Amino acid sequence: MIEIKQKQIIIDGKPELLMIGEIHYFRIPRDQWENRLEQLKESGCNAVSSYIPWVVHEEFYEDIDLDGRQFPEHDLAAFIDLAKEHNLYFFVRPGPFIMAEMKNDGIPYWLYEKYPEVTPITWNGNQATTVTVDYLAPNFLKEVKRWYEAVFKVVVPRLHDHGGNVIAIQLDNEIGMLSWVSNNPDLTDQMLEQFKRYLNQSYDKQTLLKRYPFIDDAFDQFKQEIRAPKNVNPLDLHKDLGYYMRQRFSEYVRVLRAFAESCGVSGVPFMVNIHGTGGGRALTYPIGISQLYESYTQDTGYISGSDHYFGNLDMTTFQDLYLINGMMDAVHSEDQPLTSAEFNCGDGNFGETLTGRYDPSAADLKTRMSIAQGNRLLNYYLMAGGYNRQLQRPTADGNNRIATTGERHGFAAPISPEGEKNYTFDRMATSIKRMLAVKDKLAVMNEEHDDLHFAFIPDYYMTEYHYPDSESERAFIGNLTSNRAHASWELLARSMLLAGYRFTGIDIQNKPLDVKNVGVLVVPSAKYMSRDIQEKLVDFTAEGGRVLLYGELPQYDMEGNSCTQLIQALGVTYEKDYEANQQFYLSVRRVDDVKQKELRTYFAQGFTLNGQTPLIKIIGTEHYAGFKTKIKKGAITVLTTPYKTDLDFYRSMLADLGVKPGLTHDYDNHGLFTTSVRNRDERFIHLLNLEGYAKTCHVLEREKMLFDGELLNLAGYEGVMLPVEINIDETTCLHYSTCEIISYDSQHVTFDTKSKNIKLKITTTNKVSTSTEMEKQQTDNVYIFTLKNNHHAEILTVYFE
Template structure:
């Protein structure tokens, strides 16, 4: 039995960490399957994933091949069984949509040909620019149900509860993504009728027309008037969330009806782009009702960042935090498309990733509670030509030409590229510690980063609406960028450990959430403003970055939070010539004057100014008390000042509990703990230079006060107070790569490492270390870098 409890994946009651790699069986000659599976397993993975492409298995309506009758590589059952023979779990991804660079995103051509009413209609009746479909179109659902019937006849008998190795089933893929990136909200006649019915379910819809009028005049929605376009923007977003939830629920019902029970149903969340995570929460906003409305769902991220650098490391941290914040209680997070390989996706010698990329990202994800990571794409392959000719330029199954996945760690020809060894070492280390990591949660300081799903409900915005575009543009300018790149980044570089709280849909209070960091725009829902004021009045502390709210989410005046802070709005200055300068006041007086391009300016009825414009009286930094609470608001595009952020949060009551003495930043630190109070300290070095430092926690030294050396672009998972087999490790400044009763294998990154243990076994002497005893503990002083074995005799 596979359960999702306490943010863990439990198989037969045991917490399991699943490290998976994607191999597309349909893109490989059948005789090459085993070679790729063996190389995946040698990398340390314990699971294989694959899309199951409808377009390949049923290219002609009613002619289904899942047994290899037409092409040997289409024998799905044989591939799953081969994975099982190598003791590997299988993660099945049957669509209907799969993307994966396939033609029609994996949907057979005949579906589009025979069900034209499912092809979306966009704003102003425009044709869609992406090959999406109306998910709830009745004839599309009927075709999808038939596809599930066929595919799951192979999968269901092979699920884990039935004695097989299939441990999860993904329902569709990146639902809503194609509509978002094309700003085409699937406004078919069926969708408009369904939206009208949804509006009828509201107590009062508030539009200047009756819902029955929509069928007679589709332009009411497809080409909305200015007086209700902002309201439609909100309602359409809420409706689409409900629509996607019903689609996922329908697919799950099909799966269960066809025998798939007792394993998680995965919902894949999209959104990264351009090497950053700014837009990823759009996917969370679109889909969180789909994976939280009942138990049994497992949300998974798509992580496409490329290298892990000072520019983007905090994006990954926030993505994981936001996913956890929106999950059901006990629901774990995963990454079901975890970018790996060399980055040469265009086959043009571009995008060359550092070997540290997949390693460092995986380490952070595991530290933040990811229980399944699927490396995408683990092995490349080939796109064969379809039997039925299509005049699309090459008649192949995908858009990438003949070779596919040429950037993967394992090439289409089966060769290992330069990223494979480092990735494999990382996976092997994580799996070796998997029984511990799988049951650990990240520890947090007294700080949460606020998440507001509606701030990312910007995927459908009528282009011709001045009001809707003004709201969208202001929210986009304030929901990420500065608050991520200044606040979140500075917090992490200050060794803060923090999670997130969904302040829109979850309860929050001063006791459980003492300090909240809030990215804020000038638009914020009335009920959220009211709850934030109550939070402050009852003793909460709030750090606001961006703007103070002047309106609700539909553009109606609403200054509840702003007025509670004692601020009176004056004006907003935007000067992209950077002639606007900001100076510090009071405790910020010693801060240097800075130039900026944006400031929302206020006068104060109470509180203290901490930042203001140099030439004028407008205030853009406020510190004030509200009831029992405390607030700091920064309403200008401030600079990346790590000390300023630490001072501000310390004043609010959240000093960092962890600290290191390295004189420069670039180190990311967090800790995890299990129910037995065993801990790991997770360390990442973002820079291409070695760093040595000491760690403290609440001013007390960690690791016996011994220094830690962190290699260039490297990471460490260091144990504290942990039982590993028969050995109790008090601390170690070297990473444990594997352990058993006879030995512990270490990765030593520094010239002098220290491991302090308690054991009744005899430790074999070695020229690589010396041994001392102290108060019942044995301390090994390691004198050499590299991989090292500590061996025991009973």
């Protein structure tokens, strides 16, 4: 039995940590399957995953080959069973869309030929420019149901509850992504009929006629007005279309789940994966969260899986990963854990040009941060490369292969198409094994947070569609885009993390704000914000809440109507926006520190203060872009200019609001990320060196040194997970270690001792010995072992007899 509860994945009553490697059986010669699974196990993974490509298994209508009669690599059952023989769980990804560089993104050619109406009509009556479909088109769903029936005839007998190894099923892949990246919303006749019904159910008649004066016209007129809006406020349509599409995606997921369950699927979670990273960053990733959060929170039995494509984790990107994990957590239900459906690994050489290659630390550091934030499942994508066979039917597309990447596929993977391991494999494998060495601990641990929450507003990321001819909509999206990420991530979030703050996200749009449960609330804010959220923030602060608002104070609601509830409650007077250009060198200065010099900036929203405490003044004016004040019982600090990563400044603002970082270090040149996870008294302290040179530091908690004040050493781009109060068994407790655990049981603990200074503190009633001679202090049953930097052994084992 597999359960999803308390943010854990529980298999047969035992919380599990699933480290999965994606291997595409259909791209690897069958006689090499076993070799790839053996290499997967060598990486440390305890599970395997694969897409099941419809375009490959049913090239010709009603001729589905899932048993290998056409190609031996088509034998899905044999591959799942072989994984079971190797004691590997299996994660099934049957589409219907799979992407994976497959042609048609995994949809058979015949489907578009047989049912041309499934291809969406979009803005201005044009046909969609990508190979997406109308997800709820009856003929599409009819064929998907038939495809699912064929796939699950193979999969159902191999489900975990039936004695098999299948432990999760993904429904479709990156739903809504293709229409987002092409700005091609599905505006087919069927969809617009449903949209019209949705509008009639959402508004009273008077409001509806005001928003859509043509709502009662003939349907052809309604279609034309939506596809090329002229007599409607574009921001009204933007909101309504976005809200409706969330519901529509949710309905699509519900239909797919019903298909699977009608085929006998039960006892496993259904995953909905979230797209959105690009160019090595995650600034647009929450667009996917916004599109799909209603899909995976609609009922029990769902988990959401991120698509993480970051490349290196370093000083540029680390806050991206931390924030999107927090934002996913913000919209989850109480029981849903963080998971990743596609966790990018390998060397980044996607074009076989030997450029853009990742540091070996890339997968390691991303793994460590994600596990520290509570991820219970990571699917390393792509673990092994392979080959794209030719299609059986000619396509005259240049190579006639099943995928767009040519004959070889996955050449950036840790395991090449030919089965050779590249330079990233060993470092990735080390981190996987380190996590699984203590999986019984990590599977139930949660990140410890300071009294701090980072606000997530889904509608700020509901920008996947906009009518291309609307200037007002472009301005609206441009303002949201410039405020929702960029400065708030690059300056504010990065500063908070480097200053030692640990936090998670909170959905302030859809969930209540309770002063008792929310400490300091950090809100990235734009010129637009709904009346409901503005009033919620005012009420929260008035009841004693503490807020740091960063970006712009809102002047409009999300439909472009004047809405200044927050400005009015603050009592300031808006004057004007200042923007730098080639002739105007916009500058600001802190007024609370006379030593601070002027700072160039590119934007500042200027206010006249009326008794509020000034923080940042706009040079050459009497206006301010930063201040603090009170609203009844609460306090709020406002910054309306992107201010540099001055850690002391951000730390002082947050301290003034009542929160200080609990876990810090004393390295004075930045570049270290710290956090911790806990279950009862057991903990791990995570440290990541985000730069390529070595660093030494002490770790402090509430200004008290941990590890008895021992100096910690981190090589460039190194991460460590240090144990604190870990129970080895009922007789032995590892109070701390300045090095990582490699393995443990009741008779021994083995540590990685490549670090310079090693110190362990253990309490045990057993007799203790060590594999390497160490300095030992003993007081009753307490042992402190010290090994200085003249040792040569890379591992140390402590034995208990």
